[in-house]
Amino acid sequence: MTTRAALLRRAERHTPLLLAGLVAAGTWASATGALGVRSPLPRLLVLAVALASGAAAVAARRWPLVVAAVVGWVVLAAWPAAVLASWRAGVGLRGRRLTGHLLGAGLVALVGVVVGVAVGGERRLTTATGANATALFAWVVVFPLLAGLWIQARRDTLAALRDRAERLEREQEARADRVRAEERARIAREMHDVVAHRVSLMVVHAGALEVTAADTATVEAAALIRSTGRAALTDLREVLGVLRQPAGGGTPLPAAGLDAVDDLVADSRAAGLRVDRRDEGTAGPVPGAVARTVHRVVQEGLTNVRKHAPDAAVTVRLRHLPDGIEVAVLNGLATRPGPALPGAGLGLVGLRERVELAGGRLSAGPTADGGYLLRALVPVEELP
Known part of the structure; x- marks a missing residue:
């Protein structure tokens, strides 16, 4: 070609x-x-x-x-x-x-x-002569003229068809953008009306419990619930702001870097988990997309531990490799079941898709001692 x-x-x-x-x-x-x-x-x-x-x-x-x-x-x-x-x-x-x-x-x-x-x-x-002059006029003037007219008419037709196709494509893209914007606005309204309302009630009740409770442990738990609910409302407000903006023209969500992993570990410890963080290798510059993927793996792993093994010891390990970051969340054997929390069971599915889109690999499954290991290898170089 x-x-x-x-x-x-x-x-x-x-x-x-x-x-x-x-x-x-x-x-x-x-x-x-x-x-x-x-x-x-x-x-x-x-x-x-x-x-x-x-x-x-x-x-x-x-x-x-x-x-x-x-x-x-x-x-x-x-x-x-x-x-x-x-x-x-x-x-x-x-x-x-x-x-x-x-x-x-x-x-x-x-x-x-x-x-x-x-x-x-x-x-x-x-x-x-009459016949020859007429034939020559047709050969020299009429036929080339008709050929030129036909070629130009074909060009005009092709140009009109091309313009029509481009116009239809632009109209289709505009309709798709309008439908996407309406759907994003609808999702934002639903999230605001349902999720934000319930989280706000949780924060209000937690604040009231913090003020009225006499037990120190209860006051600390209520304060943790209140601060966590406020953080959830802030995150939800940012998500709703992105959804309400036009597709492709909005401000992206703030990047959650590797430093935010410490916040996840601290929040999990405050919630009662026994979490230990370990770093191996020399940390270098990490692209934003890679840092967000690592943060999401740790978040999903700790969330699953709180659901299924709240009394198990947990190890969060970040291993810095020359060409990527290996992140692992390992928990031991649980002696009691976790609280019955609602969920769609699609967390690992979406996480696997996110890691693979970043060019990495994800594995999840039980260990030999009855624990559970979530591990992902994410390349440092961002895909074009």
């Missing part, structure tokens, strides 16, 4: 030179009798007209070619420049200008007949 495109570009660069050579060679062949009527004029004059016709064929303006066509036909009975002029008229002229071209071509044809009668001989027989 690349070779073909290169050949086409090279051919386009040499097209003017090739066209000039064809017109000049055709005019010479026509005037010397190889492709037309042999002219009795000196060969030097024939060569000059042929070269001038070739130069006029690639001129930026139209009139040099018209003059070359008139001179070539009247003086030499040479047809190449006239054929090219008629074809270009069909491609580029419309209305009165096209009518003017036809009238001018008819007048030149009449002058050619008069010259043929005056010259006599082979030229009179070939160009000045």
Whole structure:
């Protein structure tokens, strides 16, 4: 495909030179009798007209070619420049200008007949008799003109179809964007009306419990619930802000970096988990997408521990490798079941998709001692 495109570009660069050579060679062949009527004029004059016709064929303006066509036909009975002029008229002229071209071509044809009668001989027989003059006019003027008109009509049709297709594509994209914006707004309203309302009630009740409770442990638990609920409301507000903004034009959510893993561990410890964090290797610069993926793996792992093994010891390990980060959340055997928390069971599915989109691998499953291991390897380099 690349070779073909290169050949086409090279051919386009040499097209003017090739066209000039064809017109000049055709005019010479026509005037010397190889492709037309042999002219009795000196060969030097024939060569000059042929070269001038070739130069006029690639001129930026139209009139040099018209003059070359008139001179070539009247003086030499040479047809190449006239054929090219008629074809270009069909491609580029419309209305009165096209009518003017036809009238001018008819007048030149009449002058050619008069010259043929005056010259006599082979030229009179070939160009000045009624049948031959009519056939030559059709061959030199009418057929190239019709070919030019057909080509231009085809170009106009293709351009109109292309414009229509592009317009329909733009309209379809606009409709899709509008539907997506409406769906995002609907989701934002639902989340605000349902989730935000319930989390706000939880924060209010936790604050009331913190004020009225006499037990120190209860006060600390209520304070933790209240602060966690406020953080959840803040995160929810940011998500709703992104959803309400136009698709592709909004501000992205704040990036959760590797430092936020400490916050996850601290929150889990405050909730009663026995969490130990370990770092191995030398930490280097980490792209934002990689840091968010690592944060999400740790968050999902700790959430699953709180659900299924709240009394088990947990180890969060970040291993910095030359080409990536290995993150693992390992918990031991649980002696009592966790609280019955609602969930759709799609956390690991979505997490696996997120890790694989980042170019990494994720594994999750029970260990030999009855615990559970969630492990992901995320490349450091972001995908293009």
